Amino acid sequence: MIYRFFPAIVVYSRALTTTATSYIQLLENILAKGYDIVKFFSKTEFPLSQKKQAEEVCHEALKAIASGNGEQSEKARILLETYNEKINSHNVQQFWENIRLRNERFKTRNVQLHLDEKKKQQFIQVESNVIEEFHVTGNRLLSEFKATTSANLMNDPGSKEKRTMDSGELSKNSKKIKTTNTDEIDSESNDLEENDEKEIKNLIEDKVYLMNDQ
Structure with a gap:
């Protein structure tokens, strides 16, 4: 029974690794262009219900970049030191508020159409x-x-x-x-x-x- 499910576990692990790698590459490109982490949330398009998950994904990507010797490693380490302040900054909170308002408008429009x-x-x-x-x-x-x-x-x-x-x-x-x-x-x-x-x-x-x- 264990061997029967083992291939599925391997495929799932590879999928997670691929997704994590794509998030790391995305964040590296964002930092290289001088953007803030709010750009990362905008690009990944996490829904409002997954706000915490989006913050965790960003944090893990920063840690991966900071642990290396790449050009953006130093920026990542600085962001990690002030990560809580960053995710609670006005820009980031305004981003999530805009998402909430957009959802409300979409919901209201659907109700009106109905x-x-x-x-x-x-x-x-x-x-x-x-x-x-x-x-x-x-x-x-x-x-x-x-x-x-x-x-x-x-x-x-x-x-x-x-x-x-x-x-x-x-x-x-x-x-x-x-x-x-x-x-x-x-x-x-x-x-x-x-x-x-x-x-x-x-x-x-x-x-x-x-x-x-x-």
């Missing part, structure tokens, strides 16, 4: 419900109007008198009555349909206003 999407979905649902409700009501009212108009025509005394006329005259006048009353019904129907769009728009605006006001 709210906007939710409001959009609510508006679409309200619009759909209002249109459906309006059409159902409109169809019902139109059916009632047609039924009432037809009933009134049947009960009209003038219509009864026309039934006593001869068949030719009755047929002729019936066509006129049918045409006239059909035109009246169609005219009323068109008036109702022309008002549909305005009524739907007004109902949607009223419901959305009430929803946002709650």
Whole structure:
């Protein structure tokens, strides 16, 4: 069992060594260009939740550089002597504060996007419900109007008198009555349909206003 896991342990150790070496090289380049350790934190891009880990990685890299005889060894030794003061300096603390503010802005933006999407979905649902409700009501009212108009025509005394006329005259006048009353019904129907769009728009605006006001 030990030999089975040994290759994995070797690979993991090599990965750690490679990462540590890259941090050392990065810090050496930063020191060579005259930058402070805040540049190291910026380049490594550790998240705010790993602030302590970032400080430890920087400290270990400084120790590795200071233990050698390279051009930046003396700078590294000086930084090690005042390392606590350096990581608590205004520049470094301001760097982490900027990271925190950036995270807050990102979080706030995501929340706002979620709210906007939710409001959009609510508006679409309200619009759909209002249109459906309006059409159902409109169809019902139109059916009632047609039924009432037809009933009134049947009960009209003038219509009864026309039934006593001869068949030719009755047929002729019936066509006129049918045409006239059909035109009246169609005219009323068109008036109702022309008002549909305005009524739907007004109902949607009223419901959305009430929803946002709650």
